[in-house]
Amino acid sequence: MNGILIAMIGALLLPIYEAWQDEDIWQKMLAFASIATKTSIMILVVSVLRDDWMIGVVGVLILSVGNAALMLLAHILRRLNEG
Amino acid sequence: MTDEIYVFAIMLLLPLSAGMLVAQTNPYHALIIRGILGAIAALVYALFGAADVALTEALVGTMLSITLYAVAVRSSMSLRLGVLEPEAMPLSAELTQALRQALQPAHLRLELLPYGDPTALQQALGEKEIHALCLPIPVSDRTDKRNYRLQTRTPRLQQLLNTESLQAIAHLDETLQHSESQP
Secondary structure, three states, rough: OOHHHHHHHHHHHHHHHHHHHOOOOHHHHHHHHHHHHHHHHHHHHHHHHOHHHHHHHHHHHHHHHHHHHHHHHHHHHHHHHHO | OOOHHHHHHHHHHHHHHHHHHHHOOOHHHHHHHHHHHHHHHHHHHHHHOOOOHHHHHHHHHHHHHHHHHHHHHHHEEEEEEEEEEOOOOOOOHHHHHHHEEEEEEEEOOEEEEOOHHHHHHHHHHHHOOOOEEEOOHHHHHHHOOEEEEEOOOOOHHHHHHOOOOHHEEEEEEHHHHHHHHHO
């Protein structure tokens, strides 16, 4: 099962590279969305591996809250470009 | 511990993203990287069994702090330019474009504040309501192609606005601080 997590870390490096490299702010937001979702899915995988329900609940909460933060930030950035 | 070799790999992501955050110059880009750092930090905390710390990092560290900082950066990092009412002085698209280009390297936003007459504009500049003002040069006083004159409050702003494309359209006056210090 460790192989799955190692593969996920490898997949996590791709959006991190994208966020570092790309100067366009919306590309960075996409990379952020990708990383926020991937990390919370990784928390869920770890919780299943360890059979730990406490980490599992936190993983679900972070998965939903991460998207809320993204929406808030995207709205502010959109209004910034308009005004 | 050899079973959990992935823990070390994930831990290495934390200093990596922190280094990326420190290297950013644009404040908005830095805010997004801060979100990435928060997501990775929450993963590391959850991995070590600190579920409460991970939840707090995601809720406060990422969501609340990013939103508050985005609002703060948006309202503070702007150049307030005083202009006359659009009926009295229509600003050419060329001028606003050149202004935005000049402010781009400092990551500043352009905010236009309309005022009734030139006296009110000068007063607003003196009372620090606006950072710079833009007035049309009357047709009779024009010596070259430049139609506008810009006056800034601080020498640093004048230095920032001293670009070629802006010099071609507008005449940059002495800053207010300079003219005050002269007898």
